[in-house]
Amino acid sequence: MNHQKTSSITIRAQNQAKKQIQKSLPISEDVQTYTIGCSKSIGDQIVLHKYVDLPFVDSLSKFHFELDFSLLLLPKSKQEFLDEYKEVFQNLNIDQHIIDKIGQFTINSEQRLQIKDISGRIGYPSLINITKECENQVLKKKNVYIIGLSSQIQVEQNNQLFRDFLVSKELFEITKKAIVLGLCSGLDKLFKQSFEGNISKNDFYKTLYSKELEQEFYEFSFKDCLYIKVRDDNIKVQSYLLVENSKNKINIQSTKDLRDIQSYEKCRNSFSVDKLKKSLEIGNSRDKFTIGRNKSSDIQFKSTAVSNYHGMIQYIQKRRKWIIIDGYQSDREWKYSSYGIWLVMKPQQKYYLNYGQMIKVQNLQIIFI
Structure with missing residues (x-):
């Protein structure tokens, strides 16, 4: 435009x-x-x-x-640039390669x-509303997002290699206060033990560098992660470390009405349900982490100003960026949360x-x- x-x-x-x-x-x-x-x-x-x-x-x-x-x-394109300044260039008799150089600094596609x-x-x-696709949804260090009316997500560290945390001297202290999401079974179990206070520092590092976790340790060293703090209605503060991992799957055995499974599918940001099968495999890509009041949310809030399925945090591999999204896909339409997600302007x-x-x-x- x-x-x-x-x-x-x-x-x-x-x-x-x-x-x-x-x-x-x-x-x-x-x-x-x-x-x-x-x-x-x-x-x-x-x-x-x-x-x-x-x-x-x-x-x-x-x-x-x-x-x-x-x-x-x-001008937002080469043609628009030429259309706008064609007469000027003709009158000045400027060479084409010079015109092209001028265009490089003049054209703005955004x-x-x-x-x-x-x-x-x-x-x-001052707050900016986060829409489905906007520049302001990219999660950057020190950015604060208001979830609903007063709950908050604050970015402590924007995307970086998880290895930075794995080799940090403060890792054990971090895992004691942060919920880590997106890991495979071995690392996930270890980090949960630390968060719940069920393992000593020595045993934590002994297990982390053990032969059993060697493959997971190596694989996740090269994953991107995001470290955030969550404040729910100015009362509860919780830290989360989100690790990108697109391999996880959830298998569900169900004899219940399929509508229950589809409801679960929506809140977990999953995509495929085969109605002909009693055993349903729902792909839960762990580069997406759900936000909401629902108990199945990855990042759960208790405030009534937060919707059950409020939104999600997602890792975009092509852009190597984490973004925050308001709402979810439901019945072929996008549904936004009741009170939105807002970026606090600096x-x-x-x-x-x-x-x-x-x-x-x-x-x-x-x-x-």
Whole structure:
């Protein structure tokens, strides 16, 4: 999307009292950024160029967000670049190889809005809603995600080789406080023993480096992992170490109604059920870890503001990145959670926005379309 196709962006805002405001922001070469805020605190004196006032909002600072759409003004393909600057190049008689070099620095295939929090406020974070496919779902170190209304996931270490933990001098202490998910039977049993306090430090390392676990140790040394902390409604704090392992399978013997199995399948992020078999093999790819209030969730919350099947954390092998996803697949449609997953914005840091993605500050919701 660029300025040749879109001449404006519409911003809609609504507070908890259902008061709404809608404004159209022109896209032009002259004005590429807007400041969004509430002028109430400084009276009627504010008359600023490129300023969008949301007067009914108490939660906003007078200068709260900076919206940048300069990327929308850049050509997104070679053809678009040539179409736009063809006459200029012809008049200047520039060689083709020079034109190609200019195009390399001009073309931007990811033409999206950018936004940053410039308020400097502490205690009332600005939040970005996580949609099914968005830039902000990538899990990075120190990122905080709000699950539901107040529960949190905080990334302690983003994707790295599990070997870094296996050879760490602090491994035993880590396994005492962190639930490790995604391992095979031997390592899984050992790490559970440590977490439950049923093994000494000496016995832990003796088992870890034993002949019996040599193959698993070697295999998982090259797996990617993610270390997170989970806080449920500001009360319970728990650490998780998620290890990518796409080989695991779950076998289920069932004489019950198949609908029960399909329900289990959804919450475990599994994919195939053969209705003709009494013995059902459900592939549970361990590069996906479910989040929810349901007891079968890999990462379980107790807060009623967290849905039963709220979302998942997934490892994307092609991109070598861990992402967080809101919702799950059900009956050929994607169902989002009731209260969503939100990224806490860091001050003065730019974030990409997809069209229709929502921003939230306390009781205020802002959407760009």
